[in-house]
Amino acid sequence: MAEGQFKEGIAAGRLAPVQYADNFADLHPPFDHHEALVEADRCYFCYDAPCMQACPTSIDIPLFIRQISTGNPLGSAKTIFDQNIMGGMCARVCPTETLCEEVCVRETAEGKPVQIGRLQRYATDAAMGQGKQFYQRAPTTGKKVAVIGAGPAGLACAHRVAMHGHDVTIYEARPKAGGLNEYGIAAYKSTDDFAQAEVEYVTAIGGISIVNEQALGRDFSLAELASKYDAVFIGTGLGGVNALRAEGEETPGVESAVDFISVLRQADDLTSMPVGRRVVVIGGGMTAIDAAIQSKLLGAEEVTIAYRRGKEHMNASEFEQDLAASKGVIIRHWMQPKRVVAEGRRLAGIELEYTALSDGALVGTGETVRLEADQIFKAVGQTFDAAPLNGSGAAMTLSGGRIAVDEEFRTSIPKVWAGGDCIVGGEDLTVSATANGRDAADSINRALA
Template sequence: MTDALSHLPRAGDGAALKAGFTDLHPPLTQRQAIIESQRCLYCYDAPCIEACPSDIDIPRFIREISEDNINGAAQTILEQNILGGSCARVCPTEILCEQSCVRNHDAECQPVLIGLLQRHAIDHMHFDGHPFHRAADTGKHIAVVGAGPAGLSCGHRLAMHGHRVTILEAEAKPGGLNEYGIAKYKLVDDYAQREIAFLLKIGGIEIRHGQRLGDNLTLDALQRDYDAVFLGLGLAASRQLGLIGENAPGLMPATEYIKTLRQASDLGSLPLARRCVVIGAGNTAIDMAMQMVRLGADEVTLVYRRDAEAMSATGHEQAIAKANGVRIVTWAQPKQVLIGDDGRVSGMRFARTETRDGTLVATGETLDIPADAVFKAIGQAFADDGLSDDRASRIARDGGKIHIDDSFRTSLAGVYAGGDCVVPGQDLTVQAVQHGKLAAQAIHQDIMAQQEVA
């Protein structure tokens, strides 16, 4: 996956580097959790619930923590978000529930630490068995394409309703972005796999690997063999800069490097750019820049074509990057890949930008930044080859993504979709979980309605 960087030196001492990839935010102790939970006002009409994409009853689980009812708190969370543990670690709570917290004003300085309290509940739960149980078997069998957060959430909720579920996954491990695309210091060790193992304890769910829609799977066959199909395809294609030299050694998508880093057994074996440039403005760009710093890069520069306020990465994420030595350059867009005499990337030339009458334009000035490697983090796009067979190609699209109705139905009867591959949404893990949960409810209702008619 990192062939474009094979000429670079290795990162070095893997054991020493590992210390830099522990939890970004240390967990709360039991005493800290009790004290923090007691800051909550347990609002009746809680704005934090309104801000939570997965509808968790936040005041309820916080009150349960304050009463030392950890299993109760965990169940309250998992009822709405079966991947509540990973979401507590990666969800941008600072712009969602915590931003809406009534404690979040100048006099108090900070909101209730909802994300850390959610993590505390999930990390310390101890159920004798799975807290959710399957309903009586319906005799129906649903195909879920993609074992990312949307697909896993959908599969779990369908299993609760008594349906059999087969999840068809292209990669060697389930988890999607939780396994392959999140910064290693956010989901450490094998947390993603342990969370999935817990989810699967409900029973009735089978995961088949090496199954790729548009390759060895067709939608026509899936609709023939299953009672319904859910597509949780994610966004698998990296957007291109559209510049000459984009395929030169030393330039690659950030997502590919992060994927390799997350699967590496020895961090020291990874190629390391002493000077690197990350192009982008989202959380993936921040993740990439931060991880290069932690691997030992001397200079890490993140470049964005607009100002910091327009960056999709939260202010919290930007602040973390700056605190760790990442240089953030704004008002600059890629203009030219600089290639050295050896045919490898030697840096990037950027056109300085500004807005005129609301339109982004070049000022005529340029900025050259030397680099041993350049990482593209300019967004992911839907991979069209996933819907390449005759039936799949008939699914309506909107802006490149799959078009769905309010119940996550696509334009093809019996086919549903959710997560990053559909039009509405913020491309957040927590929102993908919500999509999967709501789509499962719609699938269940439609199937049972058809059964009643029959």
């Protein structure tokens, strides 16, 4: 253990350099050929398979596993990509334990599901590693489509639109394409710059151009795009971060967990990535888990997740909660932030109030506890920033703070579709955003035909 680990405050280099590579190694190493065959042989190839019904993109899971078992990984990859062109990343980050694997018959019978996610990675890695493209563009139609946001929804939409023969321009606010996959996923879940490799694979179909560092509402308006393009798709995700609603949360050292994860993902040298000695993360979802685990992997001595409800209410899956515990993260339930404690200008801790349910409503009990902390991460959810939509001509209809769409992902503005986390019902999942983008693209194609 590096001597620097015990420095007070927020500091870099808490571990010996060799430890960072070990700590941030691939969470689920890929199957080799033999392992894939053995695992595929466990599948019952169910008729009307529950795993397929649980997949938001409706991948024919029994078929792709059977193709692996018969020595046809490229055929398996095509089965996956037919439904989910982002299948490589989804294989790495999907919460399969609460989707396809949760309903696997092997899970029901034995408590050990077929490892569908790792098998999906085996197949998609085989195809991407060989640069195997399964789709050709239809003859060029001369129609132009703009996509706002190069995240999973935008990339999936762009690929399917391009496949139909339309020309696509993606406008991305950040320096790199990939969205959540590039900036919002824990580093140990997506190694070796896979997000960028996937962007290159998806756009290799042709007819797709990406313009980086162009933001809606700053560099262009929705009305401008709608006047220049035959269709527009909005896949901007969620840009805002909810407040703690605690006294003193503007104290230096109180940071957004989303920003922390983003900076870490772009860091070339993890030894230079600063982290507190005692870290408290407020929240109960995947972002909270990712921020907490990575704080621990960077060398934080003590990391605590504080969540306002019980274990069973956490949005993070039980697997992710157990993973956090296995890394030494402490998860404390039934407490909500009340006051950030500062000593002078230095963050010293956070005062939390115990909570309870009263007639189904969450209430504070009045009893408090103080946790020492020199770094606090806010992971209490994100919000859609509708401000960039202003000045777009007709007002965009929102519902619950997000874009309202119909069953075809059309917004209230003609020629404009939307999908992913920014729409009503967005699920904050790569796989769901991909499904939205794919289906919106087919809707756009029907409208342009």
